[in-house]
Amino acid sequence: MGQGVIALRWTLRIITYAVFAIMVLTLAIIVVSGLPHFFRPGFFTEWPRRAMSEGGIFPMLIGSLMLMALVFEVSIPVGLIGTIFLSEIAPRKLSMVLQSLAATMNSVPSIVYGVFGLSFFCVRLSMGTSLISASLTLSTMSIPFFMNSAVEFLRAVPKELREGVIALGASKLQATLMVLRASRNGVLTSLILTLGRAFSETAPILVTGAVFYTTKLPVRLTDPVMTLPTSIYAIVMNLGEESQWMAKGMASLMVLITIGVYFLVQLMRRNQRE
Amino acid sequence: MSDVVFEIKNLYAYYGDHCVLNDINLKIRSKRITAIMGPSGCGKSTLLRCLNRLNDLIPDFSLKGQILFRGQDIYRISNLTEYRRRVTMVFQKPNPFPMSVFDNVAYGLRIHGITKKSVLREKVEEALRKAALWDEVKDKLKKPAVQLSGGQQQRLCIARALAVEPEVLLLDEPTSALDPIATTKIERLLEELAEQYTVVIVTHSMGQALRISDEVVFLYEGKLIEYGDTSVIAKTPKHEVTRQFLTGKIG
Numbered sequence: 001m002g003q004g005v006i007a008l009r010w011t012l013r014i015i016t017y018a019v020f021a022i023m024v025l026t027l028a029i030i031v032v033s034g035l036p037h038f039f040r041p042g043f044f045t046e047w048p049r050r051a052m053s054e055g056g057i058f059p060m061l062i063g064s065l066m067l068m069a070l071v072f073e074v075s076i077p078v079g080l081i082g083t084i085f086l087s088e089i090a091p092r093k094l095s096m097v098l099q100s101l102a103a104t105m106n107s108v109p110s111i112v113y114g115v116f117g118l119s120f121f122c123v124r125l126s127m128g129t130s131l132i133s134a135s136l137t138l139s140t141m142s143i144p145f146f147m148n149s150a151v152e153f154l155r156a157v158p159k160e161l162r163e164g165v166i167a168l169g170a171s172k173l174q175a176t177l178m179v180l181r182a183s184r185n186g187v188l189t190s191l192i193l194t195l196g197r198a199f200s201e202t203a204p205i206l207v208t209g210a211v212f213y214t215t216k217l218p219v220r221l222t223d224p225v226m227t228l229p230t231s232i233y234a235i236v237m238n239l240g241e242e243s244q245w246m247a248k249g250m251a252s253l254m255v256l257i258t259i260g261v262y263f264l265v266q267l268m269r270r271n272q273r274e
Numbered sequence: 275m276s277d278v279v280f281e282i283k284n285l286y287a288y289y290g291d292h293c294v295l296n297d298i299n300l301k302i303r304s305k306r307i308t309a310i311m312g313p314s315g316c317g318k319s320t321l322l323r324c325l326n327r328l329n330d331l332i333p334d335f336s337l338k339g340q341i342l343f344r345g346q347d348i349y350r351i352s353n354l355t356e357y358r359r360r361v362t363m364v365f366q367k368p369n370p371f372p373m374s375v376f377d378n379v380a381y382g383l384r385i386h387g388i389t390k391k392s393v394l395r396e397k398v399e400e401a402l403r404k405a406a407l408w409d410e411v412k413d414k415l416k417k418p419a420v421q422l423s424g425g426q427q428q429r430l431c432i433a434r435a436l437a438v439e440p441e442v443l444l445l446d447e448p449t450s451a452l453d454p455i456a457t458t459k460i461e462r463l464l465e466e467l468a469e470q471y472t473v474v475i476v477t478h479s480m481g482q483a484l485r486i487s488d489e490v491v492f493l494y495e496g497k498l499i500e501y502g503d504t505s506v507i508a509k510t511p512k513h514e515v516t517r518q519f520l521t522g523k524i525g
Binding site: 091092158160161162163164165166167168169170171174178181182 | 328331333358359367371372381382386438
């Protein structure tokens with residue numbers, strides 16, 4: 001082996017390690033710099049006070065969770081029906097066109113969804129800056145993402161299984177239920193990834209439902225909401241040094257949750273293989 | 275009552291413009307094993323799948339002519355699911371459902387409205403016994419069906435088909451994915467089943483057709499070359515292509 005090859009191999013190796021080191025360091029710095037704040041009394045259970053320089057992140061955490069719950073409720077039925085249509089019902093050509101449309105929607109910048117949500121849900125449908133506007137906007141973004149990912153799991157179910165069900169005298173609907181049953185792990189994986197992504201999105205909700213500060217938790221769908229990512233943005237952009245710790249704490253929490261989500265997905269993939 | 279189960283008249287089948295079955299005329303008799311034989315791509319699977327209208331699922335598929343099941347045109351029947359229960363099918367690759375052994379066999383019963391537990395248990399056991407699988411799985415009824423061996427899975431699929439109490443069992447190369455021992459078991463089983471059911475089997479293997487079938491249908495390039503008593507055709511084929519297939523010159 002020539003020296004050139006050895007040198008090249010080592011160069012590539014070092015670059016790879018460096019890239020990984022940067023990624024790990026980024027995550028580590030975020031987590032470590034925020035982690036100590038978790039142990040401040042009331043960090044998870046109190047409202048922020050004195051321009052976010054004291055107190056905790058309770059309303060943001062609850063707001064984010066409420067948003068997720070609504071996105072879940074909207075995206076699951078719609079996304080699942082869409083996925084079933086793409087994989088089981090639509091003629092192949094139509095399905096291809098629709099799927100590439102969904103793929104295109106995935107690469108639309110998220111602020112564009114935000115602007116769409118603002119003009120459509122908030123203004124046109126008069127929903128205002130609210131929990132419902134934000135969750136519908138997030139769902140608009142999440143549904144194509146979910147469909148794109150889940151449809152592959154449905155398509156991977158062998159044709160023989162569908163035919164086996166039909167050949168026993170079952171209806172098309174019963175065959176579809178069997179396909180869902182066979183692909184349930186994959187569909188669940190897609191769902192978790194979708195929610196994980198929706199959880200961390202900032203731009204679409206920044207302009208449609210999130211506010212910097214409100215004195216109460218949303219009780220109606222038309223109430224505005226505080227969330228983790230938008231509050232980080234607000235603190236970093238608008239507030240002084242004494243409030244930054246709260247942004248760091250929330251960022252750390254979000255990274256940990258995201259890592260948790262991916263860990264869960266990996267675990268499920270491994271279970272599926274067995 | 276005549277013993278003709280299927281009467282196929284002037285049947286043409288197409289995928290798009292491509293003609294895969296060309297003027298098939300054929301009678302399939304009750305309580306015998308009829309083997310549909312021929313080289314790859316001769317249309318034998320298509321013919322079998324026509325018999326329980328499984329090709330309806332394929333886009334671009336079209337069909338001309340008539341298939342009569344006990345005198346009734348199967349493309350004019352109103353209750354297709356009930357028809358498919360009476361004429362059920364087992365596939366080339368074992369396709370157990372992603373559920374337990376018991377639920378696999380019970381599936382067909384459940385979709386046809388049987389939910390009472392004691393009845394289900396009785397019928398599942400009966401079907402598994404008929405498929406000569408009961409002794410091997412009676413202690414693993416709750417285990418996932420995919421954990422069974424390939425041969426067991428295929429017998430499970432046969433049990434699943436028998437559970438709905440069909441009259442006809444269609445099998446599409448049921449042993450091509452199995453080892454010789456599993457194949458022998460299934461062949462014996464089919465011979466037993468032919469006492470009660472009409473069995474139509476597509477096979478690529480000439481040996482298998484000769485071993486188990488009473489009647490053989492020989493297809494070549496979408497045309498019916500000849501059909502009749504297996505032993506007669508094996509000894510004195512009327513056509514040159516059949517002879518070539520029997521002697522292994524084509525296949």
